[in-house]
Amino acid sequence: MSIMELNGGSVIAMVGKDCVAIAADMRLGNQALGISSKFERIFPVTDRIYLGLPGLATDVATLRERFRFRVNMYTIKEEREIQPETFAHLVSSTLYEHRFGPYFIEPVMAGISKTPSGAVKPFIAATDLIGCLNFAKDFVVAGTASTKLYGVAEGLWEPDLEPEDLFETISQTLLNATDRDAFSGWGCIVHIITKDKVVTRTLKGRMD
Amino acid sequence: METSFALTGKGYVIVAADTTSARSIVKMKVDEDKIKTLSPHLLMAYSGEPGDTVQFAEYVERNIRLYQIRNIYPLRPSAAASWIRRSLAESLRSRKPYSVNLLLGGYDTATFDPHLYWIDYLGTISEVPFAAHGYGAYFALSLLDRYHDPSASLEEGLATLKRCIDEVSKRLVVSPGKYKVKIVDKDGVREVEL
Numbered sequence: 381m382s383i384m385e386l387n388g389g390s391v392i393a394m395v396g397k398d399c400v401a402i403a404a405d406m407r408l409g410n411q412a413l414g415i416s417s418k419f420e421r422i423f424p425v426t427d428r429i430y431l432g433l434p435g436l437a438t439d440v441a442t443l444r445e446r447f448r449f450r451v452n453m454y455t456i457k458e459e460r461e462i463q464p465e466t467f468a469h470l471v472s473s474t475l476y477e478h479r480f481g482p483y484f485i486e487p488v489m490a491g492i493s494k495t496p497s498g499a500v501k502p503f504i505a506a507t508d509l510i511g512c513l514n515f516a517k518d519f520v521v522a523g524t525a526s527t528k529l530y531g532v533a534e535g536l537w538e539p540d541l542e543p544e545d546l547f548e549t550i551s552q553t554l555l556n557a558t559d560r561d562a563f564s565g566w567g568c569i570v571h572i573i574t575k576d577k578v579v580t581r582t583l584k585g586r587m588d
Numbered sequence: 589m590e591t592s593f594a595l596t597g598k599g600y601v602i603v604a605a606d607t608t609s610a611r612s613i614v615k616m617k618v619d620e621d622k623i624k625t626l627s628p629h630l631l632m633a634y635s636g637e638p639g640d641t642v643q644f645a646e647y648v649e650r651n652i653r654l655y656q657i658r659n660i661y662p663l664r665p666s667a668a669a670s671w672i673r674r675s676l677a678e679s680l681r682s683r684k685p686y687s688v689n690l691l692l693g694g695y696d697t698a699t700f701d702p703h704l705y706w707i708d709y710l711g712t713i714s715e716v717p718f719a720a721h722g723y724g725a726y727f728a729l730s731l732l733d734r735y736h737d738p739s740a741s742l743e744e745g746l747a748t749l750k751r752c753i754d755e756v757s758k759r760l761v762v763s764p765g766k767y768k769v770k771i772v773d774k775d776g777v778r779e780v781e782l
Contacts, residue, residue, distance in 0.1 A: 408712070408714050413725065414729070415719070416714040418715075436712075437714075438673075438676075438711035481681065
């Protein structure tokens with residue numbers, strides 16, 4: 381019995397053309413017993429940054445509270461919104477503070493950053509449970525279905541997808557990967573982040 | 589073994605817990621009340637490590653009461669649930685964590701709707717339409733998937749609960765004998781006989 385697989389759940393993030401997507405399943409379980417099919421593990425950090433927290437469910441709630449506090453403190457002290465790159469390092473250092481008694485979470489984040497010239501740059505990143513950052517150009521995965529997500533994403537993802545095509549790609553990737561994982565599934569939630577809006581959709585999945 | 593159920597319906601939450609207090613293979617007591625009334629519209633069923641359960645439940649009870657005395661108004665169900673979860677999550681990474689599982693049922697007098705929270709000893713929280721703890725959960729949850737109706741009347745809700753209790757009595761080897769059933773709705777908390 382691994383503590384990372386106790387509650388189940390998976391998150392994936394993908395890069396598109398001037399947009400990013402982040403998606404997660406909605407299952408909360410206790411080993412093989414399903415408890416809830418409406419468990420949220422993706423949270424908005426700012427209007428342009430979303431954070432996914434797959435792993436131990438108690439730490440999902442704890443870290444969500446912690447990041448909300450730290451981002452609020454940053455916003456007040458700096459008098460500006462946090463940028464995705466900065467936020468990724470905030471996540472990393474928060475997790476590394478607990479290096480020898482970690483939170484059992486592997487965060488995935490997606491956001492859109494503004495370059496000095498005013499252009500937008502999609503941003504995704506993931507870390508392990510002690511905060512080792514992984515900046516990817518294509519997609520990042522985490523959770524109990526991560527191995528399956530790698531396989532499907534590797535086959536479906538292509539560069540410069542428009543928001544609607546990216547939605548289809550990330551949805552099919554997550555749906556098909558979680559169908560092969562007993563600890564993930566029970567419906568999905570997908571966020572598509574573009575420079576001026578965020579579209580959130582919930583998907584029906586297999587209920588077994 | 590210890591079992592507790594809870595389900596929501598149209599304007600109410602029903603919380604039920606068995607009444608046995610066991611130590612090892614011996615039943616020490618058969619009329620233990622394991623559902624605490626935290627505030628006029630809030631119920632909490634607790635189970636887990638004997639000793640921890642009562643200690644933690646009383647700690648929660650007193651703190652919820654203290655909040656009500658200080659602020660005139662009691663905590664709403666979602667706020668109470670968050671506070672209780674945090675207490676458990678902080679305890680989890682302490683030298684001696686509480687090992688207590690909870691079902692928190694409440695009626696929100698501001699928005700007029702019932703809420704039910706499933707909380708375990710790790711501090712995992714989830715708002716659910718129905719929930720169960722203990723070995724009974726393996727039988728009751730699948731039954732509730734089939735028969736639970738969030739818009740059911742109180743009579744229908746109690747009938748569904750009866751089904752759960754009967755199924756656990758029939759199929760579980762170490763099934764408890766008696767249950768205490770409490771209801772929380774707009775009129776507050778009351779106990780009913782099944």
